[in-house]
Amino acid sequence: MxxxxxxxxxxxxxxxxxxxxxxxxxxxxxxxxxxxxxxxxxxxxxxxxxxxxxxxxxxxxxxxxxxxxxxxxxxxxxxxxxxxxxxxxxxxxxxxxxxxxxxxxxxxxxxxxxxxxxxxxxxxxxxxxxxxxxxxxxxxxEGHALKRSSAKPGDVLFVTGPIGKSAAGLELLQQKEKDNSFTDVERSCIRAHQEPEPQISSGTYLASLGKRIALNDVSDGLSSEAMELAEASNVQIVVDQEKLHPILPDLQDVDHSQKLHWLLNGGEDFQLIGTTSEETFAQLQKSGSITLFDIGFVRAGNASVIMKSANVETLLAKGGYNHFS
Amino acid sequence: MxxxxxxxxxxxxxxxxxxxxxxxxxxxxxxxxxxxxxxxxxxxxxxxxxxxxxxxxxxxxxxxxxxxxxxxxxxxxxxxxxxxxxxxxxxxxxxxxxxxxxxxxxxxxxxxxxxxxxxxxxxxxxxxxxxxxxxxxxxxxEGHALKRSSAKPGDVLFVTGPIGKSAAGLELLQQKEKDNSFTDVERSCIRAHQEPEPQISSGTYLASLGKRIALNDVSDGLSSEAMELAEASNVQIVVDQEKLHPILPDLQDVDHSQKLHWLLNGGEDFQLIGTTSEETFAQLQKSGSITLFDIGFVRAGNASVIMKSANVETLLAKGGYNHFS
CATH class of the missing domain: 3.30.1330.10 (PurM-like, N-terminal domain)
Known part of the structure; x- marks a missing residue:
């Protein structure tokens, strides 16, 4: 040129x-x-x-x-x-x-x-x-911007949609030839990677309420995005593994652990992750204006992200994670 | 890192x-x-x-x-x-x-x-x-931004300071070793290249007047910047070669034609170039608030830039110049 x-x-x-x-x-x-x-x-x-x-x-x-x-x-x-x-x-x-x-x-x-x-x-x-x-x-x-630093103990942790689909889509693209036949679900993952949809309507709706809501977008994996909320708000964020099913990539031939890996460490899903009081969350669910998935909660503690499964708690991320890319 | x-x-x-x-x-x-x-x-x-x-x-x-x-x-x-x-x-x-x-x-x-x-x-x-x-x-x-498209026939063409010093400075740096001894004037050219001064005080002062003033910055050579004014305003801009002396690089051992080349085709001086009515220009000169050099005028004609020397006129630039860098 x-x-x-x-x-x-x-x-x-x-x-x-x-x-x-x-x-x-x-x-x-x-x-x-x-x-x-x-x-x-x-x-x-x-x-x-x-x-x-x-x-x-x-x-x-x-x-x-x-x-x-x-x-x-x-x-x-x-x-x-x-x-x-x-x-x-x-x-x-x-x-x-x-x-x-x-x-x-x-x-x-x-x-x-x-x-x-x-x-x-x-x-x-x-x-x-x-x-x-x-x-x-x-x-x-004015005054309605949704910051990462607004999370408080007792809050519900929510996301606006599936996480890990983009990473799954990238993996599919790398494994198979482009012209290979993909299933509908596979195609949906590939589309999530290639043509992600930013969640403007959810974001602007949440801001319009004038409520205390902490918000971040999932450009990296859920683990590091939750950590950004935890650090900015100085709270502990607990992800409830049993609540993750509806937001995991819906690929039948793939192990649960692989899906979980994509969700936690993948990236570029561009869903929103946030926290708000149980009361506001209940109102949001009742209004039905936007889709939100409850995937955990916030509690007092050093800034960190915990995965809770039955009675086992695992530290996912604590301070100073890096991504230099 | x-x-x-x-x-x-x-x-x-x-x-x-x-x-x-x-x-x-x-x-x-x-x-x-x-x-x-x-x-x-x-x-x-x-x-x-x-x-x-x-x-x-x-x-x-x-x-x-x-x-x-x-x-x-x-x-x-x-x-x-x-x-x-x-x-x-x-x-x-x-x-x-x-x-x-x-x-x-x-x-x-x-x-x-x-x-x-x-x-x-x-x-x-x-x-x-x-x-x-x-x-x-x-x-x-509001309404005070200074556009390139405001030039009119009869306007004075002005610049806020020396043009070509940065190109001269770059040439000096490339010719000589960095630690070589430079004269004060040479140092001033090198400084113009390495640490250019944007002309915010002149720009904001000109905008504050609320007068019709066309303005552009000299990031490329004077020739192409004048052409941007000419094209945006659909006028002919005439640079008077005899008025350029005070804004040429003041290097004694360098040919006049080389200095002129730097001025016209060099770049990164970050002085401002503009046009305004003779009346406004006279007021500006009288006020003494900022330094402006009269280097030519604007006349009706196809968008183009002309260099005038005694009675000879040379076309400097006409339409569609390119710099892809």
Missing amino acids: RDEFSFIKSITPTNRFQQQLTIGIGDDAAVYKTSAATEQVVCVDAMVEGIHFRRDTLSPFQIGRKALAINISDLAAMGANPMYYLVTIAVSESWSEHELQDIYAGMNELAELYKMDLIGGDTVSSKDQLVLSVTAIGNVR | RDEFSFIKSITPTNRFQQQLTIGIGDDAAVYKTSAATEQVVCVDAMVEGIHFRRDTLSPFQIGRKALAINISDLAAMGANPMYYLVTIAVSESWSEHELQDIYAGMNELAELYKMDLIGGDTVSSKDQLVLSVTAIGNVR
């Missing part, structure tokens, strides 16, 4: 969703108005070829879609409405212009769904791996 | 400048309030090792400082006040943890100067080159 100018034109959306956007792509910076009584919510997350994705398991369209999904998921975990995004792409000549356009088309699919405007970016050369860094901006009603 | 957790702690600033920041680094996203009657200004720019910088001409501190400076310069070109920034760094094992901390220290130096808070980021592995992508956020009084 030699012509940056025409490439940028080709990937710049022609329609605008956000009325408050004063200046979009094409000047030194984008400019937008804000609404009274809202706060701005901003995050950035990057995907690197060979580390966060491989070209044989994600199409260019899916790479782009996922890079934006990761960031929308972070907004969901704050209870924010997505509004804008900016993209840095560092790309080598091994990627064709058509493939790059597909990457932007993948982002655009989600952007249209969530009414997000692409308001800026930078396209740079790299010698080797593709690096895709996305900044996402949303807003939330 | 193996321990992402402690690394992030080591580069996370402990103080906060912006009172309106509700949630800083450490949750899924940052949250901040906005002021009534302001608009948000957002941009992103990346630097790639081997393309935008080399380790033998910029220290890690200078790499970080420059990556933020580029973005602050974009805010300056809109007339915005810098407030927040987010950083994605894709880094290979050839960089030590100490060097990475120096990169953040370099950003931090400018951040302290401009009272910017680091509110988010992502640290990812790469196999090869370092990629540093910075998102900067500022604000501007």
